[in-house]
Amino acid sequence: MADLTTRQQFAAVTLNITTSDGKPAKVDGPVVWATSDATVLTFTNSADGLTGTIDAGAAGGPARITFTADADLGSGTQTITGVTEDINVTQDPRDLASTFTVSLGTATDKP
């Protein structure tokens, strides 16, 4: 589980694409990003989809970003997916109420 507040982002997200035995691998075309809940997490990504930014939305809660790509370098299609851990967004402490101001008005005689 990763945490973000509503004022935060992951500004330099990078994707690592590997074979089943961990060697670096290429995919055919861009990696496509998708959010499980656009009110909680949004993103912007590069044209090839290998880097990007994930921003917390206004709503709190957990969400994930999913990455999809075509592993077949030829004319076929072999879809692979990756997903972030749950990213939990909470209200930023700077936005929490911290003081009460009470206006007493003017003192008057009791009835």
Place this chain on the structure above:
Amino acid sequence: MATTNLDCLVALRAEIDAALAAVNEPLAGLHDLARVSLSDAALAEVNNSIESHNRRSDQLSNVLAQLNDLENALRDLTHDGYPAMPPEPVSGEVYQELLQQQADLEKAFQQFAAEVAAQIAANLGTPTDKPVI
């Protein structure tokens, strides 16, 4: 898109031709003027004007020369069959040889297979404050 229609250059050539004629027209008079009795200041202005006209005339002539080159190049391209680029006809013997080479290369290529991507992992990095807009 293939565009070798020279008509688009006609208007430009006409404009440059007209400009060249206009800029050359007063040159003879300016040269005459430079030979009459003038103050140094007036003569300097006349010479400046001659220099400006000559410079503009050279520039326009340069554009016309480049237009000629461009038209010739486009005509060569058109005469060569542009934009079509048909396959080169070869003898049956040469064609068979090329086919055999293609087959050999295909067999060699089939000895290789790309390592297949299997997983995508994301490195999120450290949370930072969003930039203030």
